[in-house]
Amino acid sequence: MIKNYLLLLFLFTSILTSQAQQFNSNNISISRSDLETNVYEKDSTANALVLYEYGKSYVNNQSFKLTHEFKQKLKILNRKGFDQATILVYLYNSKNKKEKISNINATTHNLIDGRITRTKLKESEIYTEKYNENYTLVKFTLPNIQEGSVITYSYRVTLPFVYKYKSWEFQGDIPKLYSEYNTSIPGNYNYNIKLVGKNQLFKNEAEVKKSCLEVGLGGSADCTESIYVMKDIPAFIEEDYMTTRDNYLSRIEYELKVFQGFDGVIDNITKTWETTDKEIKANNSIGKQLNKNIKKEALLSQSTLNEKDALKKAELIYKNIQENYTWNGNYQIFKDVSVKDLIDKKSGSVSEINILLHNLLNASGIAVKPILLSTRNNGLPTTIYPVISDFNYLVVQATIDNKTYLLDATNKYLHFGQLPFKCLNQYGRLLDFKNGSEWIDINSSVVSNTRYKVDLVLDKDENINGKVDFTTAGYHALPEKESYFSNASQHENYLTENNENITISDYAAETQEINSLDFKEHFNINYTTEKIGDFLYVNPFLFTFFEENPFKLQERSYPIDFGYKSGFMYYYKIHIDDAFEIIETPKSINLNLPDNAGKLLCTTSVKNNEIVVFFKLSFNKEIYVKEYYPYMKELMNHVVNLQKNTTIVLKRK
Known part of the structure; x- marks a missing residue:
């Protein structure tokens, strides 16, 4: 009742x-x-x-x-x-x-x-x-x-x-x-x-x-x-x-x-790709510029002209464009494009710089084709029918020894075969004026990584000192390279300012090539432990990858788009002086995203007064569909919690 x-x-x-x-x-x-x-x-x-x-x-x-x-x-x-x-x-x-x-x-x-x-x-x-x-x-x-x-x-x-x-x-x-x-x-x-x-x-x-x-x-x-x-x-x-909201916002266009x-007169506004290819070929700013005869002898060094290895020659030509021509910030690709103006002014639009790259590679016997694409903040281009206004960027595909390289020479920090991050927008239109254009995938073949190797000693006076090796690769290296090569002393100061509780000394950058795929740095550190009562608390995560969980929504209706595969690794080793005994070490954790699409691993080992904490986070996909969101959100909760709350507890004997 x-x-x-x-x-x-x-x-x-x-x-x-x-x-x-x-x-x-x-x-x-x-x-x-x-x-x-x-x-x-x-x-x-x-x-x-x-x-x-x-x-x-x-x-x-x-x-x-x-x-x-x-x-x-x-x-x-x-x-x-x-x-x-x-x-x-x-x-x-x-x-x-x-x-x-x-x-x-x-x-x-x-x-x-x-x-x-x-x-x-x-x-x-x-x-x-x-x-x-x-x-x-x-x-x-x-x-x-x-x-x-x-x-x-x-x-x-x-x-x-x-x-x-x-x-x-x-x-x-x-x-x-x-x-x-x-x-x-x-x-x-x-x-x-x-x-x-x-x-x-x-x-x-x-x-x-x-x-x-x-x-x-x-x-x-x-x-x-x-x-x-x-x-x-x-x-x-x-x-x-995510890319631009226009890719996902529910609407009718x-x-x-x-x-x-x-x-009775019929005007076909929307063309076929066959018709569009012909129009692009005849366009003064694209097709005719791509067919311009370039006097390579006037633009390239003798050593580049004499290089027999096709890949090395392509890399030298690419580097020449990066170093001698500056992008003026203009994206336009179908209007007022002039390779001649670029050569005269040493500054030009995306199309002008990359068409010059295309023409020099072509004149040097390297197979090249232009690619039209839309940047991440410009939206995905329509694939059902040609909409030329969807495209706002032009890059180059080079084929050397049966391997293809996607090239953009507008940024001097880019590695040969690496496009700017803004161009990683799933697909683009490969122009072929003989056989017809086609859609191709636009992605990064290289996994981008961030790696720390921390090797420390805790002495009997409760001071910690040691060495840190810091390596970034792929897209993770771009901001580090740009910061260091534009102002090395400011880069070092920035590192010090962002680690207030640590004294940093003897900083050195091992990498000297501005467009190297990776960037290696190392420096020494010194700091004191946190002590409460008889216990010493040591946080092994001196450097963190994520300050907070980037995924906060109850539900996400659009994909997680990293743009590239990535990994984060942290190796921490500390030798404990005999004056201390080890009371507590971090617990191990091993989590996987569905279908092995990602992994979080954190382990701790102790041997001969040495504690080793190993952390590895990997994202094996460029894009995760929305169904992964709750799993990704939970995974990142563990990542942030590990970085903030992992502690080694010691006590003086």
């Missing part, structure tokens, strides 16, 4: 709770519950919440311009969500055409003493400013914002760029209960429609409306009218080890494929 009563009480309480926390996500109208409810149970960390969002895009029957209508209802849950009451609308401009906004309406709704109050946005509170050459910013902040406020706002945008249909973002920085997008596309516009992101559509419906667009003289077009809906959309929260005029 008591059990039944408790069950009924639980069910009744659950019903009351669900009713009390039920927002109206069916439309933009305000319910009392919208104002009374101040918690979103599915995400307790949320500071604001979109209750309802609606968009509609269509071609206006009079102006024949694309019209986009937008409205949203948003709940402010706490003070940290106040910034969501500032609305920014970016309007695109070209030389002759510009987007225009109208019909801005915005209201703040509050519950004051049990009564719903409304405060409207004044027209004088709407500001317009030039954002940059391509965009105008329209900005307004809803008035009278309080904890618990609900804001509603709407506007209309007229877009003269029908070729670029209005995209729609279902997902944003805060969670959404309901997001709906309605489109009406005339039949003479044929778009590639791309749904991006992992969240599923709740509704995806389409129907044809006859003669929705009339142009006079009997001309008309049918329209495809579509409805797309998503519900309960989690906030997209950025975290370490449009790319015009074919336009058919009312006169």
Whole structure:
């Protein structure tokens, strides 16, 4: 009986709770519950919440311009969500055409003493400013914002760029209960429609409306009218080890494929790769520059010209470009590219530097091909059909003795065959003007490592001194090399400043080649132990790899993208003076990620008054799908805990 009563009480309480926390996500109208409810149970960390969002895009029957209508209802849950009451609308401009906004309406709704109050946005509170050459910013902040406020706002945008249909973002920085997008596309516009992101559509419906667009003289077009809906959309929260959010944010994008005029003329906007290859080949900034005849004798030393070994010759040419030409920070690859200007000015864009590298290697008898790619912060290029605007970078593939090397000469610290980290974005388009272009994988063949070897002695006076060997390799070595070779004394000072409790002396860098694959340093250290009562506490992790766990989300909806395989190793040996006895040593740990995709190992051994702590962390994949996230998060918790809380306990005899 008591059990039944408790069950009924639980069910009744659950019903009351669900009713009390039920927002109206069916439309933009305000319910009392919208104002009374101040918690979103599915995400307790949320500071604001979109209750309802609606968009509609269509071609206006009079102006024949694309019209986009937008409205949203948003709940402010706490003070940290106040910034969501500032609305920014970016309007695109070209030389002759510009987007225009109208019909801005915005209201703040509050519950004051049990009564719903409304405060409207004044027209004088709407500001317009030039954002940059391509965009105008329209900005307004809803008035009278309080904890618990609900804001509603709407506007209309007229877009003269029908070729670029209005995209729609279902997902944003805060969670959404309901997001709906309605489109009406005339039949003479044929778009590639791309749904991006992992969240599923709740509704995806389409129907044809006859003669929705009339142009006079009997001309008309049918329209495809579509409805797309998503519900309960989690906030997209950025975290370490990811590429641009645009790769994962749930949204719909449009790319015009074919336009058919009312006169019957067909314009194929989206090309095939076969057609695109021909256009690139004929392009003044790419194809024609790649075919420029280079007088290698005027640019290369005699020793380089006389080198018989193909790999050594390629490395010498690569190094020559690195040392003599400076990247000006310009990424453009399809406009204003001139190898001649680069040679004259000794400074140029990514394309100019790497096309010169391509041409010199080609003139020296080395098989080369250019690769178009998109950098990590630029997003993944579309693979279904050519979208040239997706690419923002050009590198070179060289084939020597049946082995391929991916080359970029814009950075003097890069090793031969090593691309900048920003280029490690999964795949690129290898251009071959004879046999046709193709997609190829872009990855690093070398595991990047960080290794410490610490060899110490604890003397009878409780002082610890010894030697540290520090080696970084691959991408881990790049910041170390850049720091040291740009300012060696500052690099040493930085090392000292970041280890305040340790005296560092006799620093030396063993590596002298600026573009070496690894970088080796060594120095001596001296410090005193921590003593509490009769016990001495020695922390073996004098140098740490991770100060905190980079993975903090409850759930991650996108991959962990390191960009390359990596490893971390720490070898610590300390000889204990006979004046002390060993009371406690660190416990060993051995953890593996599923499918042996990664490993954490930490062991301790004691022999003849010597304690050895060995730590090894390895990531055997460049990219981990989201299903690995809970395992990776747990693994990194152990890593951080080991570095912070591992202790050797000693006592004087």
